[in-house]
Amino acid sequence: MKKLSLAARYRPQTFAEVAGQDMVKTVLSRAAAEDKVAAAYLLSGTRGVGKTTIARIFAKALNCEHAPTAEPCNQCAQCRKITQGSHVDVAEIDGASNNSVEDARALRETIGYAPMEGRYKVFIIDEAHMLSRSAFNALLKTLEEPPARVVFIFATTEAHKFPITIVSRCQHFVFRHLSEEALAAHLTSVLQREGLEFEESAVRILARRAAGSVRDSMSLLDQVLALGGDRLTAAVTRQVLGLAGQELFQELFDAVLARDCAALTSLCRGLLHRGVDVGFFVRELSQHLRDLFLLRQGGTGIISSLNLPADEAALWQGLAPRFSPGHLHAAWQMTLDAQRGIVQNPDPATALELLLLNMALLPQLLPLENLVPGTQPAPQQAPAQAAAQPAHTAQPTQPASFRAAPPAQQAQQATQAHTPQTAPTTAPRPSAPTRNEQPPRPAQPVAATPPAATPHPRSAPPSAAPETPPQGEGSGDDEAPPPAPASTASRDWDAFCAFCADTLEQGGEAPSPRMLRQLSARWDGARLILTPHGETLLHQVERQRSLLEKALAAYGAGVTEIELVQPRPMRTEAELIEECSRKPELQDCLAIFDGRVDHCRMR
Structure with missing residues (x-):
């Protein structure tokens, strides 16, 4: 005897048994109970979230012998025939194989007949986006003015392929992914009805791997149970599905903390040899980084909101304090950005290896606040070497043709920009003396005093005392000059x-x-x-x-x-217009030109 799959054996037969999709269930159940049924419904969403199942339940609720009712009884002849797929008034049509205009015309000819056994004729068209443009056009008039007691239910995974003329004639319901908690609750109820023992962490793995699809979760559970055994464990689940275990993630985070590139490369090679699903591994890595970041920031008080099993909570709680919050946040962001690229890369193992190496070397990156606009960061050097090297002998970090002006030169240019320019003279300007020689004395006294040289910011701050005069022209070498006041x-x-x-x-x-x-x-x-x-x-x-x-x-x-001045609060454009309109200097201009202020912007 052929064994039914878990998905077929535990297919919901009432609205209450459907996992998730509460809004859709509520609307359709009330429509069946009040007998206020629309001519056409469009049910769209990803695979395995209950579109066809809810369509069948709705058809049973409309044709149940106890109708109008919010739930089918599943005991009368009408409900049993619909469940078995033998009801003459309920037709399930595959849109992929019946997508021509001739099929649409044949369907339109049968619509004109009244229901033979039930209260409504229900046409469930699955994968309806596969219908051709001509077939859609053939149904337009029927959907706009349908015969009495006829209901169309379109189910599709690609609603964007529907013509807008069809969508406008339907009540459109979008089915959402199920949360991990809802999938875990559904799998738990199935395992309890099967009488099997299980670990909570194994159920969590299946729910996370299913990515919001009930049918995928049931198929994965069937695959794991096919190995046999009286107990569902996390180790067996990861082994059958080709998933990485918690000990591997702990080894990974230890290598990231130690910045051990060799260990990370070896770990990636081991993942490839064991046949681990790289895409799901990156998804789990992103989830673990999120949990670590929240534990690092929120402490033990946030454990209850993470919904982690006790063993995982203890593992991440001990690991989170070893990372800095910035490291975890940046690694989490990098992993999220790299997910699609790793899965679609021709060599996903190499792409994953690059991600892990970048994650380990994150603390060595230079903080952004230390970067000066227009310059590149200087290479790191030892503190003793940096102290021994004079400031004026520092090597440029990139070629001069691509390097912005040094900060000292920027300061000198800014000072000169604020100094009023004098008229040019005919006498040539003497060249600046070098660092190791004294400035030359003039041959004869001049009437004007030459301007004082602007000190270089790199060699000495502007408040530093002026250079001591040469020997014999001023005080002795041991006398300290008086401090100069702050200059302009x-x-x-x-x-x-x-x-x-x-x-x-x-x-x-x-x-x-x-x-x-x-x-x-x-x-x-x-x-x-x-x-x-x-x-x-x-x-x-x-x-x-x-x-x-x-x-x-x-x-x-x-x-x-x-003194820090509190910044002025941002004002709306209407407030700025009102303020500008009241300015006295604008009144004459507005009166002469009969104008008004219609646009203002805060600068």
Whole structure:
């Protein structure tokens, strides 16, 4: 005797037995109970979510001897005939093999006859998207003005292939994927009715592998039970379906923490030899990274919302504190982005190996806040070597033709941009002296005093004392010059941003230049007034206040207090238009041209 599959043996026969799809069940059950039935229904969704099953149950509810009723009784002759597929008034048509215009015309000819045994004639067209354009057009008039007691039910997995003229004549219901919890509950009820012992983790694996499809979950359960045995275990389930075990994921995360590239390469090779499903392995990896990130951020209080078995919860709870939150978040994002590419790659094993190696080397990447716009990060070097190497001998990180101006040069250019230009003179400008020689003395005294040279930010901050005069022209070598007050050049915000970028390039500590350039700065004596352009930027400056004060002191700005101005709240366009319309300087212009303000934008 042929053995029925679990999917056929436990096919739901009432709306209440269908797993998930609560909204669709409620609407169709009420329509059958109140006898308010539409002429056509379109049921769309992925495979194995209950489209054909609900169509049959709806047909039984319409033709049940106890109708109108919300649920079929499954005991009367009408219900039994529909269940067996022998009812004369309920026809199931395969749209893939009956898709021509002749089939549609033959169907239209039989529609005109009244029901012979039941209350309604029901036509269930499965895979209806396979109908040809001509067949759809042949049904248009029938769907628009159908005969009494005729119901069409179209079931499809590709609703986008339906002509809009057909969709507009149907009540369209979209079937959703079932959640992992709903699939696990359904599999648990089937195993209990079969009288089999099982592990909760094994049921979870089947529900996760089915990806929202009830029929896929039942087929996988049939496949695992075919191996025999009186108990369904997680180890047997993973072995039959070719899935990676928890011990392999623990080995993987240990290698990622240790940045052991050789171990990761060996692990990928082992996955390939064992025939593990690479696509599902990446899906499980993404789920585990999500659980680790949430456990790292939420602690033990979030375990209940993750719905993890006790053994998995204990494993991830011990592993999560070993990672940094940023590492887990970036690895999770990388895995999600790489899923489709790995599955569709001609060599998925190599693509997976690259993902795992990138995941392990994530902590070695340079933080984005340390990057200066227009430059490349300098190669890392030992602290002792960096301290011994002079600042002026630093090698460029890329060719000069592709490299932006150094921060010191940017500061000098910014200072010169704010200095008023003088009229050119006919006398040639003397060349700047080199670092190791004294400036030449003029042959005879001149009337005008030459301008003071702008100090280089890399060699010394602007607040540094001036160079000591040569021997015999001033005080002795042991006398320290008095501290100079903060100059106008030291109050240049662009030059300070360049100074911070230069400090970071040399390995020192300074605020992020990218953050500083988004601030509006104003000097007021011993105060520096900063105005951020948003709440997020305000919080960033508050967190780096101490670092900002140290950088200002090293720069020589002479600031003793930093004042942060609360950013102005964003206003709507209507509020801006109203404010601009009331400005006195615009009244004359608006009156002369009989105009009005109709567009404003916050800058």
